[in-house]
Amino acid sequence: MEVQVAPLRAWDDFFPGSDRFARPDFKDISKWNNRVVSNLLYYQTNYLMVAAAVVSIVGFLSPLNMLIGGTVVVLVFLGFVWVSHNKDILRRLKKQYPTTFVVVIMLSSYFLISYLGDVMVFMFGITLPLLLMFVHASLRLRNMKNKLENKMEVIGLKKTPMGIILDALEQQEDSINKLADYISKAKE
Numbered sequence: 001m002e003v004q005v006a007p008l009r010a011w012d013d014f015f016p017g018s019d020r021f022a023r024p025d026f027k028d029i030s031k032w033n034n035r036v037v038s039n040l041l042y043y044q045t046n047y048l049m050v051a052a053a054v055v056s057i058v059g060f061l062s063p064l065n066m067l068i069g070g071t072v073v074v075l076v077f078l079g080f081v082w083v084s085h086n087k088d089i090l091r092r093l094k095k096q097y098p099t100t101f102v103v104v105i106m107l108s109s110y111f112l113i114s115y116l117g118d119v120m121v122f123m124f125g126i127t128l129p130l131l132l133m134f135v136h137a138s139l140r141l142r143n144m145k146n147k148l149e150n151k152m153e154v155i156g157l158k159k160t161p162m163g164i165i166l167d168a169l170e171q172q173e174d175s176i177n178k179l180a181d182y183i184s185k186a187k188e
Contacts, residue, residue, distance in 0.1 A: 051129035058125030
């Protein structure tokens, strides 16, 4: 299937007034995770634009350190994904604790960058865009169009870059299993 770039959502939809934002239910981690995954898929191009702006500013101020930091993070991410696909223990850990998996990647990257380059470039150029995405995705309430677009991605009618990343982190399989359970219950 061909990878499609998700459309840029209107900025007034992406960052409207406080009526479309709410604190997630910290007691129901799966619901919170579902909200984050849904928003990451729906607003992925907006997140890319915000991240590109932050990375560009930091990259302009310190280009070599930003290049080193970005390379280290990509290599560590790919290494962890490869190892977790080849080791059952890490695969189960990644599936049960996806946030921990991302934190381990970020901490490993941090320690490697502290040996190779400027840590502040890592903090502002790489971690800040990820933090902004996570906070927005956690707080932004979903709408009907968001849910419909995400169902199309989950069942395989669409393939987007964020969908590929979330598949590597094994965050969409739960949604597929939930959809299959829902369909089987509907048939009964």
